[in-house]
Amino acid sequence: MDDLLRDDAAAREAFRRGERWAMEAVYRSYLPLVRAVVGQGFGGFRGFASPADRDDAAQAIFAAAFEERARLAYDGLSPYGGFLRGIAHNVVRQILSKNQRFSRQPDAPHAEPPCVEASFLAGERARVLAAFRAQCTDAEREVLTRYFAEGWSEERLAEHLGQTRYRTRKTIAQLHKRMERHLRDHGFGRA
Amino acid sequence: MASVGHSRARALTARYLDPRRPWTGADAAALRAHLAACDPCRAAYDEAVCAHRALVGGDPAVPSGFEARRQLDALLGPAPDAAPPLLWRWLRPGAYALTAALVALAVPFGPWWPAEPPPQPRGAASAAPVAGLGVSGVDQHGREYEVLASAGAHRGDWLRFSYSIDAAAPAAPTHLFVFGLQPGAPPLWYAPMPPDEAASLPVAPGRFVALPFESRLSPRHADGPLTVVALFTRRPLTLDQVAAALPDPAPALGAAPPAAVAALLRHGLDLGPDAVVQLLPTRVLPPSTSPDASEVAP
Numbered sequence: 001m002d003d004l005l006r007d008d009a010a011a012r013e014a015f016r017r018g019e020r021w022a023m024e025a026v027y028r029s030y031l032p033l034v035r036a037v038v039g040q041g042f043g044g045f046r047g048f049a050s051p052a053d054r055d056d057a058a059q060a061i062f063a064a065a066f067e068e069r070a071r072l073a074y075d076g077l078s079p080y081g082g083f084l085r086g087i088a089h090n091v092v093r094q095i096l097s098k099n100q101r102f103s104r105q106p107d108a109p110h111a112e113p114p115c116v117e118a119s120f121l122a123g124e125r126a127r128v129l130a131a132f133r134a135q136c137t138d139a140e141r142e143v144l145t146r147y148f149a150e151g152w153s154e155e156r157l158a159e160h161l162g163q164t165r166y167r168t169r170k171t172i173a174q175l176h177k178r179m180e181r182h183l184r185d186h187g188f189g190r191a
Numbered sequence: 192m193a194s195v196g197h198s199r200a201r202a203l204t205a206r207y208l209d210p211r212r213p214w215t216g217a218d219a220a221a222l223r224a225h226l227a228a229c230d231p232c233r234a235a236y237d238e239a240v241c242a243h244r245a246l247v248g249g250d251p252a253v254p255s256g257f258e259a260r261r262q263l264d265a266l267l268g269p270a271p272d273a274a275p276p277l278l279w280r281w282l283r284p285g286a287y288a289l290t291a292a293l294v295a296l297a298v299p300f301g302p303w304w305p306a307e308p309p310p311q312p313r314g315a316a317s318a319a320p321v322a323g324l325g326v327s328g329v330d331q332h333g334r335e336y337e338v339l340a341s342a343g344a345h346r347g348d349w350l351r352f353s354y355s356i357d358a359a360a361p362a363a364p365t366h367l368f369v370f371g372l373q374p375g376a377p378p379l380w381y382a383p384m385p386p387d388e389a390a391s392l393p394v395a396p397g398r399f400v401a402l403p404f405e406s407r408l409s410p411r412h413a414d415g416p417l418t419v420v421a422l423f424t425r426r427p428l429t430l431d432q433v434a435a436a437l438p439d440p441a442p443a444l445g446a447a448p449p450a451a452v453a454a455l456l457r458h459g460l461d462l463g464p465d466a467v468v469q470l471l472p473t474r475v476l477p478p479s480t481s482p483d484a485s486e487v488a489p
């Protein structure tokens with residue numbers, strides 16, 4: 001389906017009424033678009049460099065799109081993606097204008113912001129993070145992938161693993177503790 | 192302007208990535224407000240989320256599916272323009288006072304519960320509620336529905352719990368115990384759930400705070416009446432304590448009047464007037480035959 005809200009009348013009406021399932025479907029369907037706006041930018045804006053700023057902007061965009069007035073304003077004829085992109089641009093402009101951090105620096109107009117993620121993709125940090133996954137059992141890697149990476153619910157994962165929800169919750173908690181310990185033992189989180 | 196201190200922001204960052212802890216819109220707002228104004232905490236957040244993403248096998252530049260669920264949880268909390276859930280409307284002071292009066296008038300009966308409710312301070316029954324539990328159903332496709340308004344929840348679906356505790360209450364509850372009662376069946380433990388959990392969950396004041404799990408309406412549930420019981424207390428209750436407070440045989444309790452059940456629990460657990468005992472009568476319905484959500488899923 002190319003455009004959920006334009007093409008699916010039931011979802012559109014449920015979204016207008018603010019039903020949670022429809023709002024979740026909208027969030028998941030249009031999240032890539034919103035991430036593209038906050039990560040790659042538009043016009044003269046080249047996107048937020050910091051993951052924190054990107055997450056904040058994405059949240060603010062969906063919060064604005066989920067307001068009743070915005071939900072009711074969508075006509076259902078044009079693609080919702082375009083409608084949401086308009087909201088996203090407005091929200092980003094507001095964020096940029098409100099915070100001095102984002103104002104242009106005349107002394108360094110061409111400076112590229114540091115890429116926070118780069119250090120996690122190569123070198124010692126990447127090796128340390130990859131080592132954790134290598135230490136995990138197949139079952140733990142399944143939890144890492146399904147629950148943490150793909151965002152499966154606890155219930156769905158429990159069914160997938162053939163466990164009770166509480167056993168699954170315990171597995172998740174133990175794995176999370178090991179993740180924290182692994183990061184701590186390798187010097188992460190001391191910033 | 193930072194809304195929280197540095198240590199609180201670091202704690203919120205850890206909480207954001209911790210599947211054992213619930214994540215609310217208030218948490219998200221407090222953290223985002225601080226990060227917008229604090230470079231060191233923003234750098235710590237960036238490092239934490241990138242490490243999390245890489246550790247779970249994802250792209251450090253893209254939030255993980257777990258984070259997406261956290262963000263969704265924060266977004267779909269109590270929206271300012273959203274009508275409050277049915278339960279909360281029911282719990283409004285006026286309606287609550289009427290309900291409390293009706294409960295006070297109900298006459299407990301039966302051989303195993305106290306002949307009279309334990310003494311209450313004058314005015315306690317008509318005071319505004321300091322805490323309340325909300326219950327919604329979640330179907331096989333992840334769609335949520337109002338259990339009380341829908342006259343029940345379908346077997347095979349999940350129960351999702353949320354609670355509200357008045358932060359301004361002088362003796363706000365700090366612990367929550369939730370279980371279900373059905374006629375002819377032993378108690379159905381929801382929170383805590385044995386064998387992994389044995390005592391009430393710690394809770395903090397807030398509105399529509401979701402418990403970090405759902406309970407499946409498993410085959411242990413029979414079609415028919417279900418009373419969800421919430422015990423908001425200022426001390427943790429253990430499973431053994433609550434089990435001991437229920438009559439023997441416990442199955443008879445499922446058919447007892449709510450006022451009698453509340454009186455029994457207050458008496459058996461020695462609950463003071465600051466404890467809130469809430470009973471939500473509903474029904475377990477046959478498995479749902481609702482259409483597949485794939486039509487609307489991305």
